[in-house]
Amino acid sequence: MTTKKFVEAITDMDVDFAQWYTDIVKKAELVDYSSVKGCMIIRPYGYALWENIQKELDFQFKQTDHENVYMPMFIPKSLLQKEADHVEGFAPEVAWVTHGGHDELAEPLAVRPTSETLFCEHFSKTVGSYNDLPKLYNQWCSVVRWEKTTRPFLRTTEFLWQEGHTAHATAEEAQAETIQMLNVYANFLEDFLAIPAIKGQKTEKEKFAGAKATYTIESLMHDGKALQSGTSHNFGDGFAKAFDIQYTDKNSKRQYVHQTSWGMTTRVIGALIMVHGDNSGLVLPPKVAPTQVMVIPIAQHKEGVIEKATELKNRISKIARVKIDTSDKMPGWKFNEYEMKGIPVRVEIGPKDIEKNQVVLVRRDTREKTIVSLDALEENITKLLQEIQTSLYEKALNNRTEKTYEATSMEELKQISDEKQGFIKAMWCQDLACEEQIKEEAGLTSRCIPFEQEQLAETCVCCGKKTDVMVYWGKAY
Amino acid sequence: MTTKKFVEAITDMDVDFAQWYTDIVKKAELVDYSSVKGCMIIRPYGYALWENIQKELDFQFKQTDHENVYMPMFIPKSLLQKEADHVEGFAPEVAWVTHGGHDELAEPLAVRPTSETLFCEHFSKTVGSYNDLPKLYNQWCSVVRWEKTTRPFLRTTEFLWQEGHTAHATAEEAQAETIQMLNVYANFLEDFLAIPAIKGQKTEKEKFAGAKATYTIESLMHDGKALQSGTSHNFGDGFAKAFDIQYTDKNSKRQYVHQTSWGMTTRVIGALIMVHGDNSGLVLPPKVAPTQVMVIPIAQHKEGVIEKATELKNRISKIARVKIDTSDKMPGWKFNEYEMKGIPVRVEIGPKDIEKNQVVLVRRDTREKTIVSLDALEENITKLLQEIQTSLYEKALNNRTEKTYEATSMEELKQISDEKQGFIKAMWCQDLACEEQIKEEAGLTSRCIPFEQEQLAETCVCCGKKTDVMVYWGKAY
Numbered sequence: 001m002t003t004k005k006f007v008e009a010i011t012d013m014d015v016d017f018a019q020w021y022t023d024i025v026k027k028a029e030l031v032d033y034s035s036v037k038g039c040m041i042i043r044p045y046g047y048a049l050w051e052n053i054q055k056e057l058d059f060q061f062k063q064t065d066h067e068n069v070y071m072p073m074f075i076p077k078s079l080l081q082k083e084a085d086h087v088e089g090f091a092p093e094v095a096w097v098t099h100g101g102h103d104e105l106a107e108p109l110a111v112r113p114t115s116e117t118l119f120c121e122h123f124s125k126t127v128g129s130y131n132d133l134p135k136l137y138n139q140w141c142s143v144v145r146w147e148k149t150t151r152p153f154l155r156t157t158e159f160l161w162q163e164g165h166t167a168h169a170t171a172e173e174a175q176a177e178t179i180q181m182l183n184v185y186a187n188f189l190e191d192f193l194a195i196p197a198i199k200g201q202k203t204e205k206e207k208f209a210g211a212k213a214t215y216t217i218e219s220l221m222h223d224g225k226a227l228q229s230g231t232s233h234n235f236g237d238g239f240a241k242a243f244d245i246q247y248t249d250k251n252s253k254r255q256y257v258h259q260t261s262w263g264m265t266t267r268v269i270g271a272l273i274m275v276h277g278d279n280s281g282l283v284l285p286p287k288v289a290p291t292q293v294m295v296i297p298i299a300q301h302k303e304g305v306i307e308k309a310t311e312l313k314n315r316i317s318k319i320a321r322v323k324i325d326t327s328d329k330m331p332g333w334k335f336n337e338y339e340m341k342g343i344p345v346r347v348e349i350g351p352k353d354i355e356k357n358q359v360v361l362v363r364r365d366t367r368e369k370t371i372v373s374l375d376a377l378e379e380n381i382t383k384l385l386q387e388i389q390t391s392l393y394e395k396a397l398n399n400r401t402e403k404t405y406e407a408t409s410m411e412e413l414k415q416i417s418d419e420k421q422g423f424i425k426a427m428w429c430q431d432l433a434c435e436e437q438i439k440e441e442a443g444l445t446s447r448c449i450p451f452e453q454e455q456l457a458e459t460c461v462c463c464g465k466k467t468d469v470m471v472y473w474g475k476a477y
Numbered sequence: 478m479t480t481k482k483f484v485e486a487i488t489d490m491d492v493d494f495a496q497w498y499t500d501i502v503k504k505a506e507l508v509d510y511s512s513v514k515g516c517m518i519i520r521p522y523g524y525a526l527w528e529n530i531q532k533e534l535d536f537q538f539k540q541t542d543h544e545n546v547y548m549p550m551f552i553p554k555s556l557l558q559k560e561a562d563h564v565e566g567f568a569p570e571v572a573w574v575t576h577g578g579h580d581e582l583a584e585p586l587a588v589r590p591t592s593e594t595l596f597c598e599h600f601s602k603t604v605g606s607y608n609d610l611p612k613l614y615n616q617w618c619s620v621v622r623w624e625k626t627t628r629p630f631l632r633t634t635e636f637l638w639q640e641g642h643t644a645h646a647t648a649e650e651a652q653a654e655t656i657q658m659l660n661v662y663a664n665f666l667e668d669f670l671a672i673p674a675i676k677g678q679k680t681e682k683e684k685f686a687g688a689k690a691t692y693t694i695e696s697l698m699h700d701g702k703a704l705q706s707g708t709s710h711n712f713g714d715g716f717a718k719a720f721d722i723q724y725t726d727k728n729s730k731r732q733y734v735h736q737t738s739w740g741m742t743t744r745v746i747g748a749l750i751m752v753h754g755d756n757s758g759l760v761l762p763p764k765v766a767p768t769q770v771m772v773i774p775i776a777q778h779k780e781g782v783i784e785k786a787t788e789l790k791n792r793i794s795k796i797a798r799v800k801i802d803t804s805d806k807m808p809g810w811k812f813n814e815y816e817m818k819g820i821p822v823r824v825e826i827g828p829k830d831i832e833k834n835q836v837v838l839v840r841r842d843t844r845e846k847t848i849v850s851l852d853a854l855e856e857n858i859t860k861l862l863q864e865i866q867t868s869l870y871e872k873a874l875n876n877r878t879e880k881t882y883e884a885t886s887m888e889e890l891k892q893i894s895d896e897k898q899g900f901i902k903a904m905w906c907q908d909l910a911c912e913e914q915i916k917e918e919a920g921l922t923s924r925c926i927p928f929e930q931e932q933l934a935e936t937c938v939c940c941g942k943k944t945d946v947m948v949y950w951g952k953a954y
Contacts, residue, residue: 032599035556036586039549041599044614047545068524072516073550073588073619073635074572079512092578095551097588099573100623100634109513111550111574111588122509122518137521141619142550146577157577158550 010340012279017223022152024273028282028340031152038150038157042266045341048290049269050160054140056192056287057162057264060184066136066164071118073141074109079117083242086116089209093145095157111144116210116235116261119165120243127167127257129248134177135167153270154227154477161265167245167257171236174258178234181262182215185230193268194285194393195219195275196400197229198423198472200448205435208261212236218447218472220400221274224421226447226474229271232262270477275396276365282342283365285392286320286385293381294338295324298331298350309349312359312377316347319378320385339364344388345381365392408457410441413473417442421475428471429460437462444473487817489756494700499629501750505759505817508629515627515634519743522818525767526746527637531617533669533764534639534741537661543613543641548595550618551586556594560719563593566686570622572634588621593687593712593738596642597720604644604734606725611654612644630747631704631954638742644722644734648713651735655711658739659692662707670745671762671870672696672752673877674706675900675949677925682912685738689713695924695949697877698751701898703924703951706748709739747954752873753842759819760842762869763797763862770858771815772801775808775827786826789836789854793824796855797862816841821865822858842869885934887918890950894919898952905948906937914939921950 010023025031030046042050058068074097081087090113097109112118123135144158153159164181168174186197197217207214211233219229240246240256249255276283286292293316297309306326316322325334331348338346348360357374361381365388372380403422407413416424424444428434438444438461453470460467487500502508507523519527535545551574558564572588575581589595600612621635630636641658645651663674674694684691688710696706717723717733726732753760763769770793774786783803793799802811808825815823825837834851838858842865849857880899884890893901901921905911915921915938930947937944 032602034549034595035553035598036549036551039551041549041595042547044544044546047547050547051545067521068528069521070519070524070527070619070637072511072513072518073621074513074516076512094578095574095586096576097572098575099585101569101571108576109572118511118518121512125509142547144550160547 010279010281013222013277020277020279021270021273024277024281024340025152028342030269030273036157038147040152040156042160045290046269049272049284049288050266052288052290053192053268054162057184057188058140060188061138061162061164064136064180064184066138066166069137069139070141071112071115071122071139073112075112075115075117077108077110079121080110082117082120083210083239086210086239090114090145093147095144095146112141113143113145114261114263115139115141115143115163116165116239117243119261120239120245120259123167123257123259124243124245127245127247130169130250133167133169133247133257134173135165136177137166138162138164151270153266153273159266161263164260164262166260167240168259169247169249169255169257171258174234174236174260178213178215178232178260178262181260182217182230182232185232185262185264186217188264189217189219189229189268190393192285192287193272194287194389194396195229195271196393196397198448198450200450200472202231202448203430203435203446203471205432206446208233210235210238212238216448218474219271219275220403220423220474221271221477222277222399223274224403224475226423226472226476227267227271227274228447228476229268230262230264233260235259235261275399276392277342280336281340283392284342284344286344286389289342289344290321291323291341291343292320292385293322293345293347294334294343295322295347295349296331296334296338297324297326298348298353300326302351304354305349305351308354312347312349312374315377316381319382345384347381363388365395406456407461410438410462413438413444413461414442417444417475423447424473425454425456425470426461426473427455427457427459427467428469429463429465429467430469431460431463431465434460434462438473442473443475445476447472447474447476487756487758490699490754497754497756498747498750501754501758501817502629505819507746513634515624517629517633519637522767523746526749526761526765527743529765529767530669530745531639534661534665535617537665538615538639538641541613541657541661543615543643546614546616547618548589548592548599548616550589552589552592552594554585554587556598557587559594559597560687560716563687563716567591567622570624572621572623589618590620590622591738591740592616592618592620592640593642593716594720596738597716597722597736600644600734600736601720601722604722604724607646607727610644610646610724610734611650612642613654614643615639615641628747630743630750636743638740641737641739643737644717645736646724646726646732646734648735651711651713651737655690655692655709655737655739658737659694659707659709662709662739662741663694665741666694666696666706666745667870669762669764670749671764671866671873672706672748673870673874675925675927677927677949679708679925680907680912680923680948682909683923685710687712687715689715693925695951696748696752697880697900697951698748698954699754699876700751701880701952703900703949703953704744704748704751705924705953706745707739707741710737712736712738752876753869754819757813758817760869761819761821763821763866766819766821767798768800768818768820769797769862770799770822770824771811771820772799772824772826773808773811773815774801774803775825775830777803779828781831782826782828785831789824789826789851792854793858796859822861824858840865842872883933884938887915887939890915890921890938891919894921894952900924901950902931902933902947903938903950904934904936904944905946906940906942906944907946908937908940908942911937911939915950919950920952922953924949924951924953
């Protein structure tokens with residue numbers, strides 16, 4: 001009996017990446033579908049990932065002096081309409097509550113697609129003088145955007161996220177906050193999720209509805225498609241003017257506040273899957289893995305094996321999140337199951353190992369086996385977890401480097417877009433017309449104007465006008 | 478200049494308890510009103526309370542092997558209607574989404590008032606054999622119930638809560654789970670929030686829509702009104718039959734599962750206010766207080782005072798949640814402000830204290846001042862925080878004891894209800910007619926049939942029929 005039969009195989013990622021993704025979210029028990037179209041059920045293993053993400057981000061937010069609050073999930077229609085660009089951007093995807101109990105409401109309520117308008121209304125009531133600033137708020141909640149086609153984590157009608165909302169006395173402070181939070185996101189993505197991030201600014205076309213400037217971190221999936229992984233918006237005083245949010249400065253002069261907002265969502269779980277996963281299932285970076293080490297006794301019916309395995313589990317619990325599986329399933333079944341779940345390290349211990357005072361450690365990412373002395377168990381596991389975290393990041397970075405191309409003419413741009421999938425760097429004149437032409441002819445959207453600029457050519461890839469602006473283009477989830 | 482002028486006084490609780498409550502939630506900056514009728518904004522200080530409550534409860538749930546999940550916030554109308562009693566109970570207070578974007582939906586979606594139906598649908602798909610049981614799930618989210626009259630924390634259209642949902646192989650296991658979680662709630666209320674809890678069962682009339690039995694913890698507010706502070710429901714196999722949730726047992730026989738659900742909400746913050754608060758504002762038990770100790774420098778312009786105060790704050794931060802206020806506001810203003818916020822211990826340190834190597838500790842609850850040596854700072858603060866926690870519980874218990882009455886006839890019941898406010902213990906025959914008559918004539922609802930029974934009389938207080946069942950009656954929030 002081979003181990004292959006224990007778990008039904010998932011689709012090969014090189015054959016059908018989309019199906020491979022769907023197989024993983026189901027087989028690793030991350031989500032389930034519900035009878036509510038476009039909404040997902042986040043199962044315990046998926047939610048444990050989100051809890052670890054929340055915990056780390058919440059810590060970072062508090063370290064940078066932000067406080068959590070909770071706003072209502074409903075927004076009256078008239079309130080949503082106060083900022084013109086904002087409502088135009090969101091109206092097509094709003095879910096509307098029209099009845100409460102048996103009565104029709106006098107005014108429809110939007111289920112929040114995002115909460116700028118509620119925070120603005122609150123700021124307009126609670127900001128009086130410069131002493132009240134800055135307001136540095138965050139909220140954890142779910143939001144709803146009516147989507148036609150949905151995929152678990154990547155695009156769902158309802159999703160979980162955090163949304164930061166801040167108000168500042170000056171434009172400089174608001175800009176510093178916007179960039180600070182983009183950096184928090186980028187560091188989180190790189191250090192915690194082991195996903196390389198490109199930091200940059202969105203074009204006018206792609207910016208948030210109502211923002212003066214939107215900054216983004218863009219990451220590249222294994223298949224070469226891009227994923228916007230977090231955004232940070234500087235609103236200037238646009239919302240402040242629409243909602244009349246003023247404060248009295250030190251010279252007793254009335255001034256409008258300057259605002260920001262920033263958000264990261266359950267989408268990043270999609271990124272985790274598509275950046276690190278392989279044909280055996282999930283591969284989780286140790287920092288975010290709900291279980292970092294799984295202990296599996298071999299020939300567990302033999303005397304002393306389960307006892308020794310439990311002893312190891314207890315030792316490891318002091319340095320890592322560890323579980324043990326002493327169920328009567330075959331070891332091969334267990335190997336497959338925890339590979340599917342992406343648990344970073346497997347510890348195998350059987351009668352022969354006990355005899356030799358050793359243990360077998362197996363990395364999920366490379367499947368490399370090492371035999372280590374029981375006396376050096378803790379230090380080896382700690383080292384291995386660190387190595388896996390680093391090595392996953394490097395592998396993802398290599399994949400991105402391999403799949404990042406350059407184009408200096410439309411011909412080249414179209415050819416790369418036809419033949420390859422990845423980031424394409426190309427110069428752009430900042431005209432909407434060229435951005436739209438690139439989308440139409442090459443099927444590419446601008447991902448961002450990266451902070452790290454390169455002068456690949458003197459002229460716009462589309463119209464030939466002189467420019468010194470380079471853009472990352474790509475096909476995006 | 479007296480300290481009284483610094484903070485606008487709140488209404489005297491003995492003059493107008495309802496207004497006193499409203500004043501506190503506003504002045505302690507727990508909530509703000511929004512333009513969404515019946516919904517509240519939970520401000521940073523209020524949310525910090527909820528975060529501490531969440532953290533402790535979540536720990537307790539995980540200790541008892543529950544896993545967190547997330548279900549959609551929408552429930553299709555047809556799904557909500559599957560269990561007859563359940564939909565009848567909730568339909569009058571459901572908010573309905575009828576439009577998504579610009580289109581009318583084929584089927585209206587309820588914004589979840591509670592999630593039994595969603596969990597049932599999920600269980601029906603994921604429970605196959607006895608190996609899949611028990612399912613021990615919890616979810617943190619907000620729910621919506623359309624309310625006509627609302628009050629912050631106590632009754633709002635949207636509120637935050639956790640809802641546990643479990644499925645078991647046997648009726649015995651389901652009953653054990655129901656009682657286990659009731660005990661988790663009762664211990665949490667008593668140990669963490671310092672609020673005495675009466676554990677008991679709801680009458681048929683007051684039980685949850687769709688439950689076989691509802692258990693509750695009831696607490697008494699300072700004004701003698703009762704507050705239902707947490708409930709735990711045993712569903713038997715009623716939902717399992719409505720949703721066809723079956724498993725194959727060890728003898729290959731198909732069996733229905735037995736289910737429970739249990740919930741605690743932001744209401745308990747209302748209880749915290751109304752059990753412990755006084756005419757100077759909030760009084761918080763140390764275990765739930767976001768800030769346990771506030772350091773206030775006296776004559777802080779004098780050399781060395783702020784430095785010494787900061788040194789103390791750093792020392793205290795190793796043993797408690799501590800803050801320091803070095804703003805240029807007068808100490809009297811600061812005293813009032815942090816009394817309003819209910820911070821358990823105030824540390825005052827001025828030039829004279831520094832000279833004498835001492836510090837002044839002031840308890841929020843009793844306002845008792847003690848002067849302690851700086852050498853014994855940590856041990857005195859630790860001791861004081863424990864004392865406050867215990868003493869708040871005892872004070873609340875005394876208040877409840879004082880306001881708990883007994884009645885053995887309808888005359889007596891009506892008289893007590895007219896003249897006093899509190900719990901009234903009285904015998905009841907378990908007939909709905911008597912329960913309704915007591916409500917109509919004495920204005921009292923049954924709070925619970927307590928686990929700790931007393932034989933106050935031989936007969937029902939209303940009809941005179943023989944009974945050995947005692948009930949707590951009261952007026953409730």
